[in-house]
Amino acid sequence: MRKSPQQQRSKQMVNTLLEATAKCIALRGLDNTSTPAIAEIAGVSVGSLYQYFDGKDALLAALLNKLALDVGTALKHIPAREGVTLRTLIEQAIDMGFSLLNSSDGLYLELVRNWHRLPTEQVADVLQQHFSETARMYFIKHFQQYPIVDLQVRLFIIINSTLFTMVRLASQQHESLLSEKSVRNGLVNMIVGYLEQG
Amino acid sequence: MRKSPQQQRSKQMVNTLLEATAKCIALRGLDNTSTPAIAEIAGVSVGSLYQYFDGKDALLAALLNKLALDVGTALKHIPAREGVTLRTLIEQAIDMGFSLLNSSDGLYLELVRNWHRLPTEQVADVLQQHFSETARMYFIKHFQQYPIVDLQVRLFIIINSTLFTMVRLASQQHESLLSEKSVRNGLVNMIVGYLEQG
Amino acid sequence: MRKSPQQQRSKQMVNTLLEATAKCIALRGLDNTSTPAIAEIAGVSVGSLYQYFDGKDALLAALLNKLALDVGTALKHIPAREGVTLRTLIEQAIDMGFSLLNSSDGLYLELVRNWHRLPTEQVADVLQQHFSETARMYFIKHFQQYPIVDLQVRLFIIINSTLFTMVRLASQQHESLLSEKSVRNGLVNMIVGYLEQG
């Protein structure tokens, strides 16, 4: 590990680099994202890059963490007011998912597609925790009469199903016969149905 | 295109190379699968590789086609006898999925993980058709009373959900808290529930 | 050296290979003329090629010899009847040059362009001798009153000047502002003028 940033300039540099990484991935794809390319986009020398990050992987890891936090935050802002139905909640989550996948020039899309080549542990942790907690709280509040068994399993299934179905759709967007809306509704139906099963 | 094989030896070589490719992907991952690596595993010179395939991509494409055919064949052998329930059908498909993902040293796992970097068109075609047909026939036979609307959408969702949920599980197998069995059952429940919705 | 052809079949094979070589050079250029390519055009295996020729260079050398003989023969047929003027003689030679360069899909053009990479010694010999003899005889017959001094030098200059000027012109034919005719006439004038100098 390099020194962690301790000064103003440092933090800015770190930020610049992370943004450049994001931009590069979005524009050129993960495969074409090289350290020189990142440095160039950041308007900084490769050397500097290595002052702040141990290398490509460290940079990616940092980017993922940052994004995970952002997403986590965004998720927390899905209003869980009193009386909101499960269906509504899920609709909102999925809509947010689609808008993330379509945002940032496809950054998230490219990242999820390549999840297995990325240092995703922490990301998974962050999101997993968020969803687990949210779900647990929701069910405790609303459905204590028929508590969900196997919550972990169901969450695992739902999250992966939704995420990758969305990614696959977004990946063929232009040439797809399926509309985003119909897939969204299908997913919602499937998930709600599943969660309401004894 | 290279000359197509014209002799006994040739067909064998093609096979050797495809197997080496498969082995290499399984053992070392797609990223570390290079033409030299393949040639070495095949016990053959790089030159030979290029006598039979136009390059790395052609080799991959050929491998995928072959595997798609194999899988297609395997799927056709899922017995669809009279009176088999939808649940059973799906259970069998999923079980087959898991056994494929766990077979061949993880070859299928690695391939599905990297789907977006592979020349998957034909593969998708083969499988898509199989599932579409099977599903259509099944529902025509059993459920004409409440015909499934949006079959394409539902299949898209189900297939991707299942596939990637399984892949994600298999990818963390050793360290996962979730058992294959529980995920399998969850998926089956979810899918059956979804398909039986009006 | 391989065995020299001693049988019918052999001679034919040699011929087929030489023609294939010529064709290949004309169509694909010397740089893209590989032994496999030649064998394929000849409809013969690479192995056979090596039965008859020691390799690429031997093949080229043989081709050049053959062509040199052909050209030599053609040159001999330029009618040197009584009373033909020097100018006419040269015009005919140049016209023949242009028609060779434009013939055979550009084979000669490509060969002359690449003269320095070819085993040209013998070719040069053949042609050199032809021209020397012709010239000597011509001048002895017609101009003994003012015999050309430095015949070797003059021939060297004339031949190379003409040849490469023609080749250069033919090489840019399509995009050239200069017409073949005007260059031809210019060459003739220059050469005749030069030869008639004391």
Place this chain on the structure above:
Amino acid sequence: MRKSPQQQRSKQMVNTLLEATAKCIALRGLDNTSTPAIAEIAGVSVGSLYQYFDGKDALLAALLNKLALDVGTALKHIPAREGVTLRTLIEQAIDMGFSLLNSSDGLYLELVRNWHRLPTEQVADVLQQHFSETARMYFIKHFQQYPIVDLQVRLFIIINSTLFTMVRLASQQHESLLSEKSVRNGLVNMIVGYLEQG
């Protein structure tokens, strides 16, 4: 295009590489001039080569441009004082030609030999323009009484004739029966004679 050099070191490197390229071509011939060979002669890693040039072709193009400029400059320094005869002018040009061809270990020789495989457009431009202008000016100044018709054609013929005759001679120098001097004089006679023709 690579980044253009921005520092002292860079310009030096560019130079080193161009010189190494020149050296390599001169010593080993164009065919044996490979990127590894150039890098080795330059005493530099292959990678460096690619920091400065897009590849072999770019390197060649750059070398040619540089040499064209050098030659252009040299030509401009052929003194065209008042009263210099056409013959003298041509003698000087040819002498300069010979000395170039014999210089740099035969670099120019090898380059001209391979003209048709080189990116020669700009080179041709530079030289063509020089000669056209010089010739035009010369004839306007001295011979307006009998203006040369077909100047373009004559220049084309003269330049190519001279150049390739010289190259051919230089290519067989050691084994030739012809002396440089005699060929030089022959060329001069031929050219002057040609240019003075109505």
Place this chain on the structure above:
DNA sequence: TATGAATGAGGCTTCATTCAT
């Protein structure tokens, strides 16, 4: 002899990383 599959040296190029300035 004829075949053509197999070889492997050699050419081109990229990019993560280091290090002298």
Place this chain on the structure above:
DNA sequence: CATGAATGAAGCCTCATTCAT
């Protein structure tokens, strides 16, 4: 700290030639 030039291992591919059948 910042810089960016330099490195070199590693990937991709071609083709002249050999050799088992």
